[in-house]
Amino acid sequence: MKTQNQTYYHKISSLFLLIFIFFGCQEKKISPVKGNLKAYADESVYNLILKEKNTFEALYPDAKISVEPLTAREGIAKILNKEIKIFICSRDFNREELEFIKKQQSGLESFKFCYDAVVAIVAKENSLTQIRLDDLKKALLGEKKDFTIIIPQKNSGVYEFLKTDILEGKEPSSSVKVVASEFDVKEQVLKNKNSIGLMGLNILKDTSNVTILKIGYTRNTLEPEAFYQPHQAYMINGSYPLTRTIYALLNEIGLGLASGFVTHLTSFQGQEVVKNNNLGPAAIPVKLISGQK
Numbered sequence: 001m002k003t004q005n006q007t008y009y010h011k012i013s014s015l016f017l018l019i020f021i022f023f024g025c026q027e028k029k030i031s032p033v034k035g036n037l038k039a040y041a042d043e044s045v046y047n048l049i050l051k052e053k054n055t056f057e058a059l060y061p062d063a064k065i066s067v068e069p070l071t072a073r074e075g076i077a078k079i080l081n082k083e084i085k086i087f088i089c090s091r092d093f094n095r096e097e098l099e100f101i102k103k104q105q106s107g108l109e110s111f112k113f114c115y116d117a118v119v120a121i122v123a124k125e126n127s128l129t130q131i132r133l134d135d136l137k138k139a140l141l142g143e144k145k146d147f148t149i150i151i152p153q154k155n156s157g158v159y160e161f162l163k164t165d166i167l168e169g170k171e172p173s174s175s176v177k178v179v180a181s182e183f184d185v186k187e188q189v190l191k192n193k194n195s196i197g198l199m200g201l202n203i204l205k206d207t208s209n210v211t212i213l214k215i216g217y218t219r220n221t222l223e224p225e226a227f228y229q230p231h232q233a234y235m236i237n238g239s240y241p242l243t244r245t246i247y248a249l250l251n252e253i254g255l256g257l258a259s260g261f262v263t264h265l266t267s268f269q270g271q272e273v274v275k276n277n278n279l280g281p282a283a284i285p286v287k288l289i290s291g292q293k
Contacts, residue, residue, distance in 0.1 A: 032260025033060040039261060040070045040078070041088040042157045043182045044116055044200025045246055045279075049088050052273050056264045063257060071181075072157035079108065079251050085258040087249045088113060088265070090157030090200070111248045113265050115280030117201040117230035118158055118242040120213040121186065123193050130214035130227045131196070133241050137166060139196070142173025148195040149175075152182045158198055161244055186210060201230050202279060215241050235280035245282060 041049040046069040053065045070078070075087040080097060092110050093101065101108050120136065122128050128147075138144035140151075140162060151172065152158050159178075163171060172178075179188055182199045189197035190209060204210070214227035219239070234240035248265050252258040264270045266283035274281045 030254050030256040031062075032255050032257060032263065034062040035064070035257045037063070037065045037085065037257040037261060039065055039067050039086045039088070039258070040075050040084055041067055042072050042075060042090045042200075042246070043069045043152070043203065044090050044118075044157055044244075045088055045114075045202050047205065048114075048202045048274065048277050048279065051277060052265055052270055053261075055269065055273055056261060059264075059269070060260075063260070065257070065261060071153070071155035072160055073155040076249075079249050080106075082106065082251055085250070085252045085256070086261060089247050089249055090116065090244050091160065092245070092247045093249070106251070107253075109250045111250065111262055111266055112282045113246045113248045114271075114274040114282045115232075115235040116244050116246050117235055117240055117279075118161055118198055118244065119201045119204065119230050120215065120242075121189055121197045121199065121204070121207075121210045122195070122213060123190050124209050124211060125193050126211065128196075128213060129211060130216060132225070133166075133215055133217040136196075136215070140167060140172045140176060141170065142175040145175065148177055148192055150177045150179060150185055150188045150192070150195050150197040152185060152199065153178055153180055156182060157244070158182060158200060161242075162198065165244075166242070202277060217241050232275065232278060232280045236282075236286060243280075246279075 039049065039053065046067065049067050053067050057063055057065060070087065072090050075089055076097065078084045079087045080100060120131060135144055139147065139149050151162065163169065177188065179185060182203050185197040185199040186204065189195050196213070212229065214229050216225050216227035218225045228234050228240045230240050235243045248262045250258060250262050268284060271281040271284045
């Protein structure tokens with residue numbers, strides 16, 4: 001029986017093989033490196049995908065890709081309904097969605113792309129530099145009211161991650177301030193000096209006026225509590241507790257530009273873009289370098 005990793009790398013290898021075969025067929029009307037494509041990306045990695053798009057277009061001048069941000073729930077719904085060809089999402093298909101895909105025999109596929117972090121930020125004027133994961137959970141559930149928690153709206157990938165992975169299916173408390181999107185979180189934190197905002201790391205282009213908090217927890221009973229920053233190594237090895245895996249979701253019949261772009265995202269060049277933007281490469285092996293806790 002194939003392992004999950006074997007199945008995943010088989011998918012990637014097959015995609016590369018198909019593209020190689022394609023180059024020998026000049027009569028084809030579709031191409032993995034030519035044409036126009038509208039790609040969609042989760043808000044959390046929108047900035048990263050813009051850079052991936054620029055790199056891809058520099059390599060293949062006949063390819064033109066536009067990128068639009070979507071919330072996780074919107075993007076998943078659109079790709080399941082075959083309204084879009086590609087969505088880079090902060091989660092994979094869940095069990096219910098996989099059952100729908102199987103029932104519809106739609107052939108939708110997902111490819112592991114990179115590791116991202118949900119970060120907790122405060123304004124520089126705030127003296128807080130770290131927080132225990134348990135205290136963050138209590139604040140999200142309204143059990144700890146020392147500060148205001150600010151999160152993006154219910155359809156966002158951050159909201160889904162917090163509810164599913166951190167709060168074990170529970171909804172955040174009504175005391176939590178919900179804003180329109182991840183792009184608004186930082187702005188609201190700067191307006192409320194006694195607040196903690198939760199958002200995707202890649203959205204933070206400028207951290208000069210905010211502090212990214214270290215998150216503390218006990219990994220197991222044999223180790224003392226430790227505090228971790230969202231460094232690449234800690235995302236890749238899972239030490240940072242608010243780490244998420246980002247997936248490229250593909251819905252394309254034939255070998256078109258969407259398939260070519262997914263191949264780029266998971267290639268060495270695409271993963272270099274990930275690394276250079278302080279996120280964790282997930283599609284190729286990387287050497288971990290220990291950082292400061």
